[in-house]
Amino acid sequence: MNKKTLLLLACFAVSSAMNAQVTNDGKKISSDLFGIFFEDINYSADGGLYAEMVQNRSFEYSPRDRATWNSLSDWTFITPGYSGGLISVETAQPICANNPHYINLEIEHIGNVPQYKGEIGVGLVNSGFEGMVVRSGDRYNYSLFARQLSGSAVTMKVYLENNKGEKIGESNFTTSSDQWKQYSGSIIPSVSTDSARLVVLATSVGKISLDMISLFPEKTFKNRSNGMRADLAQLLADMKPRFVRFPGGCLVHGGGGLGNMYRWKNSIGPLEQRKGQSNGWGYHQNVGLGYYEYFQLCEDIEAKPLPVVPAGVCCQNAYGTWRVGGIGQQGLPMAEMPEYVQEVLDLIEWANGPATSTWGAKRAAAGHPAPFGLEYIGIGNEDHITPEFKERFKMIYEAVKARYPKIKVIGTAGPFYEGDDYEEGWKFAKELRVPIVDEHYYVKPEWFVDNQHRYDTYKRGEGEVYLGEYASQGNKLINAISEAAYMTSLERNGDVVRMASYAPLFAKKNFTQWNPDLIYFDNTKTYPTVNYLVQKAFSLNSGDTYYEGIIKKQAEDEKMGVSCVRDSKTGDIILKIANPKASSTKVMIDLSAFKHLAGNGTLNLIAGNAEDSNNFDHPDMVKEATSIIKVKKNFEYSVPAMSLSVIRIKKK
Ligand code: AHR
Numbered sequence: 001m002n003k004k005t006l007l008l009l010a011c012f013a014v015s016s017a018m019n020a021q022v023t024n025d026g027k028k029i030s031s032d033l034f035g036i037f038f039e040d041i042n043y044s045a046d047g048g049l050y051a052e053m054v055q056n057r058s059f060e061y062s063p064r065d066r067a068t069w070n071s072l073s074d075w076t077f078i079t080p081g082y083s084g085g086l087i088s089v090e091t092a093q094p095i096c097a098n099n100p101h102y103i104n105l106e107i108e109h110i111g112n113v114p115q116y117k118g119e120i121g122v123g124l125v126n127s128g129f130e131g132m133v134v135r136s137g138d139r140y141n142y143s144l145f146a147r148q149l150s151g152s153a154v155t156m157k158v159y160l161e162n163n164k165g166e167k168i169g170e171s172n173f174t175t176s177s178d179q180w181k182q183y184s185g186s187i188i189p190s191v192s193t194d195s196a197r198l199v200v201l202a203t204s205v206g207k208i209s210l211d212m213i214s215l216f217p218e219k220t221f222k223n224r225s226n227g228m229r230a231d232l233a234q235l236l237a238d239m240k241p242r243f244v245r246f247p248g249g250c251l252v253h254g255g256g257g258l259g260n261m262y263r264w265k266n267s268i269g270p271l272e273q274r275k276g277q278s279n280g281w282g283y284h285q286n287v288g289l290g291y292y293e294y295f296q297l298c299e300d301i302e303a304k305p306l307p308v309v310p311a312g313v314c315c316q317n318a319y320g321t322w323r324v325g326g327i328g329q330q331g332l333p334m335a336e337m338p339e340y341v342q343e344v345l346d347l348i349e350w351a352n353g354p355a356t357s358t359w360g361a362k363r364a365a366a367g368h369p370a371p372f373g374l375e376y377i378g379i380g381n382e383d384h385i386t387p388e389f390k391e392r393f394k395m396i397y398e399a400v401k402a403r404y405p406k407i408k409v410i411g412t413a414g415p416f417y418e419g420d421d422y423e424e425g426w427k428f429a430k431e432l433r434v435p436i437v438d439e440h441y442y443v444k445p446e447w448f449v450d451n452q453h454r455y456d457t458y459k460r461g462e463g464e465v466y467l468g469e470y471a472s473q474g475n476k477l478i479n480a481i482s483e484a485a486y487m488t489s490l491e492r493n494g495d496v497v498r499m500a501s502y503a504p505l506f507a508k509k510n511f512t513q514w515n516p517d518l519i520y521f522d523n524t525k526t527y528p529t530v531n532y533l534v535q536k537a538f539s540l541n542s543g544d545t546y547y548e549g550i551i552k553k554q555a556e557d558e559k560m561g562v563s564c565v566r567d568s569k570t571g572d573i574i575l576k577i578a579n580p581k582a583s584s585t586k587v588m589i590d591l592s593a594f595k596h597l598a599g600n601g602t603l604n605l606i607a608g609n610a611e612d613s614n615n616f617d618h619p620d621m622v623k624e625a626t627s628i629i630k631v632k633k634n635f636e637y638s639v640p641a642m643s644l645s646v647i648r649i650k651k652k
Helices: 003-011 229-238 291-300 334-352 359-363 387-403 418-432 445-450 478-493 530-540
Strands: 013-016 074-076 084-089 102-109 124-125 132-134 141-147 155-161 167-174 181-187 192-204 206-217 243-246 304-309 374-378 407-414 437-441 464-471 495-501 506-508 517-521 525-527 551-554 559-567 573-580 584-591 597-607 625-630 634-639 643-651
Touching: 074 418, 102 124, 141 155, 155 181, 167 181, 192 206, 229 291, 229 517, 229 525, 229 530, 243 291, 291 304, 291 334, 304 334, 334 359, 334 374, 359 597, 374 387, 387 407, 387 418, 407 418, 418 437, 445 478, 464 478, 478 495, 478 506, 478 530, 478 559, 478 573, 478 643, 506 584, 525 530, 530 597, 530 643, 551 559, 573 634, 634 643
Parallel strands: 243 304, 304 374, 374 407, 407 437, 437 464, 464 495, 506 517
Antiparallel strands: 013 551, 074 124, 084 102, 102 206, 124 192, 132 192, 141 181, 141 206, 155 167, 155 192, 517 525, 551 584, 559 573, 573 643, 584 634, 597 625, 597 643
């Protein structure tokens, strides 16, 4: 070590040994630390990740979803040419009681007037979620259920038109059954447009019922039918998240009360038999993106599934608790609890049981004979820790523990980082020895910078933390770097923090109920926020062993977040330095504890001004820059202002 290095070292305090358990050999930390949390909020599912192009495909929209909605919302009845007929919403003979509404179309008369050159008939049009995006030459697969109510067959045209009403691709069929029957086909549009509409038109006289009118692009993520929008799913895959928590959030425990809790069995099986409902965020979830699709997505992006089930109580904000007369959290009647507990056990059998088991057979029938390998299950979300909650949680937890001792249950400790539910939730979880507890907090960036010691004092061996939802209330660089600083503390405490996921994940332009979010999108574009860049940088550069004292900070940089981890799969050493200050600084890096390291490292740098952010017009205003830097056993690194530096050093 030369004189200059020695002098510099003297100026740097070792980034304090905040955790007494640290040894020079490093300490084992969670290899599942950074994942994602998907909830159908902000049109994340229907109109978002779920690639269905038809809005209100099953005529189930209702005032329960939104006061102004009904079964015909987003549909327009048409009688082009000089045609005549009637449309009505029916419930008498549905395909399945879970999906009660359908329409009857009575085609009384097909005719034309000389000046009209378009298609003639009686039918309906759907514009999707603010227009359907189609590309010339690509294939779009439609399917619908029809039932012939008149003696004669009805000829049908299914076509795409542009916003001028010009047909750009079509497919035809003729009804052939007086029972519900599924018809399907493909449309290949001749032109590209972002504002296409789907038209379903009866072109002969008669009467039919219609339901489940669906259109999917063939090009979905991994080309799966009933699949995900490829660009959005790819952004998730690019993060290489260790796990995906789903389907919520508040959506799980039912903002609309007990009857609105997410019951996983309603979300599997044939699409026409699933039971959609309000998602509590002011719109409808058709659950086409249901448990099977969630598990399949996890497998496709190599992330562990983390389903969350209600703890037998509904949301404490249900039934308008915040209004005078609201009644808040309710528990399922105790008489229903044994059946509910069984529902949770059935989920684990569905995910992990052999294809010969009752519920494993349903998974196999859906196309996945091999078990999904479920390891985690969340019970409850931010629930108020009341006697009703405790009684029901305990029943579910003990049943899962007894039947599936290897499954790791995640309990809940309320919606804040402190307070009654937090205290009571943790106390209760410790009494029951719940292995992992879910904490949530949405707080200012300063909080994240100032609270990097939060987990240093959590007792080891008394339950691990899943930081299931967190965000620093903004999408500026200052927010992202503050989160990054905090994430270094999650790594440092990776022996007690097992998992963490930013929230919410997605938000659709013009359909957003909650800001900030990690990824914004519209029908054609996406822009990953600076917060996304940070999440991705941590996820792609996580390790399983943490080393203390490698990065030495100056005393005035106490609030800069630093960490050093090793990834045992590659042997790489990864350094992270998150500087939430508006000025640059220096750190000393001491790699003498490691042998056989390469003489250079890859630096991924996210840096800029505190107020910088990405947006639809400038999706890349802040981006990660990659360069190669020289590294030595002891070297000085200049840390840019407002930045996250990730330095990966390979084994020689
Ligand atoms: O992430 C948005 C919401 O925040 C979640 O649904 C809920 O769990 C939390 O209150």
